[in-house]
Amino acid sequence: MDKDRIVVVGGYGAVGSIICQELGYKFSGKVYAAGRSLERAERFSRETEGRVLPMRLDISRPVGPEELAGVKLVVMCVDQQDASFVRACFRSGSHYIDVSANISFLAKVEALRAEAERGGSTAVMNVGLAPGVTNLLALEAYRQLDRTEAIEITILLGLGDRHGQAAVEWTVDNLGASFEVIRQGRAETVGSFTDARLADLGGAIGRKRAYRFPFSDQRSLPITLNVPNAATRLCFDSNAVTALLAGARALGLHRLLGLKPLRSAAVACFGRVHLGSERFAVQVEAIGEKDGRAATAVYRLQGRQQSELTARCALDTSEAVYLAAMPPGVFSIEQLLDWQKMSRLNQEKLEAEVRS
Incomplete structure (x- = not known):
């Protein structure tokens, strides 16, 4: 299966919905608003006239490789306590962007750098x-x-x-x-x-x-x-x-x-x-x-x-990772991008x- 899907976790939330809306216009039918509530995801999908698709995804439980099949990029808009889901992304070869500020969680993802490199995944932290x-x-x-x-x-x-x-x-x-x-x-x-x-x-x-x-x-x-x-x-x-x-x-x-x-x-x-x-x-x-x-x-x-500026930073980063070949591993945003490369910012x- 070709990996061309974009999954935005928390995609019907304050920041995630802005990201989904804009990516949905550019990559219609390939963007998924994911979260624990399928009902909210479906309601949001209808508001986008189907450009963004609904997906039920509970990252607090183990996520199998079949749930990430075909997923090229995951944009995370909710806080996490452990890095189990990030590890699942790396093992499936999915790229990962984290829109959160948690200083202790950053250290946990940095510890997975070798797994990201093995899976060919690019993880961009410190986005927002x-x-x-x-x-x-x-x-x-x-x-x-x-x-x-x-x-x-x-x-x-x-x-x-x-x-x-x-x-x-x-x-x-x-x-x-x-x-x-x-x-x-x-x-x-x-x-x-x-x-x-x-x-x-x-x-x-x-x-x-x-x-x-x-x-x-x-x-x-x-x-x-x-x-x-x-x-x-x-x-x-x-x-x-x-x-x-x-x-x-x-x-x-x-x-x-x-x-x-x-x-x-x-x-x-x-x-x-x-x-x-x-x-x-x-x-x-x-x-x-x-x-x-x-x-x-x-x-x-x-x-x-x-929230609008947070979403713009995430959108510029998402498009850069989705469309360009980035090195595998775990990076802070300033290691891969700079202000001039952010078309919205x-x-x-x-x-x-x-x-x-």
């Missing part, structure tokens, strides 16, 4: 807004300097935006996370909503206090760009909400999210209560030297509805400067 756009902008900033000592990433999310269920759950579940980062070339454990830093995001947004959060770009960039330090911090458009979460972390209140009723209430609150705007902002700073002097290269991107307006 953060990580994804952040990785590509980090590469651009890095290229502006002669030597880079640190990458500092700041992400602002609007609380008025309609975030997908998976994104909301991931954010809530990581409010009290501890995770490993690279500092001065060595592994170090830090906590979410600690290690504050003021960042000037420019324009009407101005200065914001942002805190560490476990986006996976800060794990990959020290390796792919060979820099000794990388940090990714998060804030919201509401200063009060950002400060509240940092205060709750400092007081140890994040531990209460281990109680299912409180965790469910927090997810519902984030998902349904829209206190701010739909805007987002990303700033990437490469700090180092240029022409023998201290310098900082800064790239900024602002917009509205971050590079239409966005970037602010860039080098300060010395």
Whole structure:
């Protein structure tokens, strides 16, 4: 059987549906919106007039090779706890794109590099807004300097935006996370909503206090760009909400999210209560030297509805992997692509400067 199908897991969700819609126009009849609910997949398929086909797929159980027969590319838009499904993709020779930010899951997929190479599969990790756009902008900033000592990433999310269920759950579940980062070339454990830093995001947004959060770009960039330090911090458009979460972390209140009723209430609150705007902002700073002097290269991107930009990054990556011959293995997005190769993303307006 020819391998020409594209399976988007979570394909009827907030980001996955955008990916399916656009790929469905270009590869009609070859794109499948997959998930546990066949009913939702079928309803979505009807909305696309059959350009996207429905598929029931539960990745929480073992997936046999017959379910991936004919599948050339899998685009993953839901979080996973273990890499069993990714391993099944590699064994079937399917390419794999991961639209998630889970720093611990990235390590699990990286451990399967040899299996990907044996299966002839290309896996692209760190695809989306953060990580994804952040990785590509980090590469651009890095290229502006002669030597880079640190990458500092700041992400602002609007609380008025309609975030997908998976994104909301991931954010809530990581409010009290501890995770490993690279500092001065060595592994170090830090906590979410600690290690504050003021960042000037420019324009009407101005200065914001942002805190560490476990986006996976800060794990990959020290390796792919060979820099000794990388940090990714998060804030919201509401200063009060950002400060509240940092205060709750400092007081140890994040531990209460281990109680299912409180965790469910927090997810519902984030998902349904829209206190701010739909805007987002990303700033990437490469700090180092240029022409023998201290310098900082800064790239900024602002917009509205971050799900749209996440989907655009995934679409550019999906088309590149589906249509071109890529080397087998496990890669971070900036190892295979750059901003100029992203036909949708590079239409966005970037602010860039080098300060010395």
